[in-house]
Amino acid sequence: MTAMKKALKGTFSMAALVAAGVLPLAGGAHAQSLQEALKQTTISGELGATDFAYANAGHSGNTSNGFGVGGDIIVHTGAFQGFSVGLGGYTGQSLGLYSKNPNHDDTELTGRTHGLQSMREAYLQYENGWLELRGGRQMINTPYADQDLYTFSPRAYTGVAGVIDILGHNGSDSDSAPMSLNASTAELAVMGARMFNYDSRYSSSFTNGNRYLTHSNGFITFGARYQNSFDAINVSLQGWYYDFYGLAQMVYGQADFATPVGYNRTLFASAQMAAEGNSGAGNTAYGNVDAHIYGGKLGMSFGADQISLIGDYSPQAYNSFHHGGVIHPYNDNSGVTFTDTMQVGIPDLGPGYAYGITGTIMAFNDKLKINPTYVEYNADYGFGGNTFSYGGAYGFPAGETPIRNEKIHVVDCGFNYDLASLLKGLSVTWNTDAAFAQNNSAQTQQHYDNPYFSSRFYLKYDF
Numbered sequence: 001m002t003a004m005k006k007a008l009k010g011t012f013s014m015a016a017l018v019a020a021g022v023l024p025l026a027g028g029a030h031a032q033s034l035q036e037a038l039k040q041t042t043i044s045g046e047l048g049a050t051d052f053a054y055a056n057a058g059h060s061g062n063t064s065n066g067f068g069v070g071g072d073i074i075v076h077t078g079a080f081q082g083f084s085v086g087l088g089g090y091t092g093q094s095l096g097l098y099s100k101n102p103n104h105d106d107t108e109l110t111g112r113t114h115g116l117q118s119m120r121e122a123y124l125q126y127e128n129g130w131l132e133l134r135g136g137r138q139m140i141n142t143p144y145a146d147q148d149l150y151t152f153s154p155r156a157y158t159g160v161a162g163v164i165d166i167l168g169h170n171g172s173d174s175d176s177a178p179m180s181l182n183a184s185t186a187e188l189a190v191m192g193a194r195m196f197n198y199d200s201r202y203s204s205s206f207t208n209g210n211r212y213l214t215h216s217n218g219f220i221t222f223g224a225r226y227q228n229s230f231d232a233i234n235v236s237l238q239g240w241y242y243d244f245y246g247l248a249q250m251v252y253g254q255a256d257f258a259t260p261v262g263y264n265r266t267l268f269a270s271a272q273m274a275a276e277g278n279s280g281a282g283n284t285a286y287g288n289v290d291a292h293i294y295g296g297k298l299g300m301s302f303g304a305d306q307i308s309l310i311g312d313y314s315p316q317a318y319n320s321f322h323h324g325g326v327i328h329p330y331n332d333n334s335g336v337t338f339t340d341t342m343q344v345g346i347p348d349l350g351p352g353y354a355y356g357i358t359g360t361i362m363a364f365n366d367k368l369k370i371n372p373t374y375v376e377y378n379a380d381y382g383f384g385g386n387t388f389s390y391g392g393a394y395g396f397p398a399g400e401t402p403i404r405n406e407k408i409h410v411v412d413c414g415f416n417y418d419l420a421s422l423l424k425g426l427s428v429t430w431n432t433d434a435a436f437a438q439n440n441s442a443q444t445q446q447h448y449d450n451p452y453f454s455s456r457f458y459l460k461y462d463f
Helices: 003-008 014-018 033-039
Strands: 042-055 063-076 083-094 115-127 130-136 154-165 186-199 219-230 234-245 248-262 264-277 290-302 305-314 354-363 369-383 403-418 426-438 452-463
Touching: 003 219, 264 305
Parallel strands: none
Antiparallel strands: 042 063, 042 452, 063 083, 083 115, 115 130, 130 154, 154 186, 186 219, 219 234, 234 248, 248 264, 264 290, 290 305, 305 354, 354 369, 369 403, 403 426, 426 452
């Protein structure tokens, strides 16, 4: 997982308030009356400010800046007869600090109108000892449909989602968290979701389009996770199926193993696989879809510190999307693939391979968390990392000829400091990366050679 994503998914992130379910809610005890359920209503939220800078943003040779303030407020009632209601409002506002810069880009933080307000969560929830079911506007956390934790407004969806505990019991009380298998303590649990539209981090309204299509029928996903221990070896297995209607069908699997090898030391290893093909009649706009990714991770933890080697490989599938690239309408470089970094990943660059090293360093009595990562990419059909332009043949950027065996070198690092000693709930995060695309071809497109740098700074207060 990238340093940025690790930081954003930690206790310092805007959406981690939701993900952690800051206060015990209805999952712990059900109210005996509707009036009592209303009295058990909890209110939580976050306030913050964030600044970002792109040097050579979009590989155009320009510099862009943005600054915004915002936050969220989340209301969740207690449960009566198993039913509860959740509401979440989110906002991001530009203060115009970069208004004199012709390349200012506050839209990255606050929407295209420099101000964003949206009711991203408005759902009815039912839960009992083995089932949690939610319908309406909500957030989910799955490998290839997630929240995209970049800004004040995480990605939200409209539809139905549920988690069923098959073996064991989910002891978590954080029932206002995004629907997910990650926090489940059950030995075997399954999750399903049918989503019809979504609200991106740039928008105040829900849409039935996505990154690739103006109009779509959304997606459906099913997943299962099994976790247990065998003779001091902790095992976690998960598998997912997605149908991104009109675009692609995907299966994803991951296996994680960990075992202690001495005092305060743990050896861990992971393997992953993704396979994607056409959905229905296929995608005539970008060609057929035929993608595969195989990855591995091997590392050692020393208490809270850890280091690991990472690698991924994606074979060619000529005459398909990106000649073997992944279509992912509802997540960005989210750290699902082990070698994802802040702006680059094999799902977008693929086919090709990547390898590197990543780690976690804790300092100052575990108040400072540092996540450094270094990755080397080799893209069979490179295009400078312009990963969100699909107008050309096979979904490559329009007007650009892919470069064979393009090498991209990336340094990625996140810094997170807990300021709770000054004020409970206060934290600061800085995420930065630098990338250099090495052109091995006689072609001389300028953006293939320019280095790239980005920086994101967050000051946040959870209440």
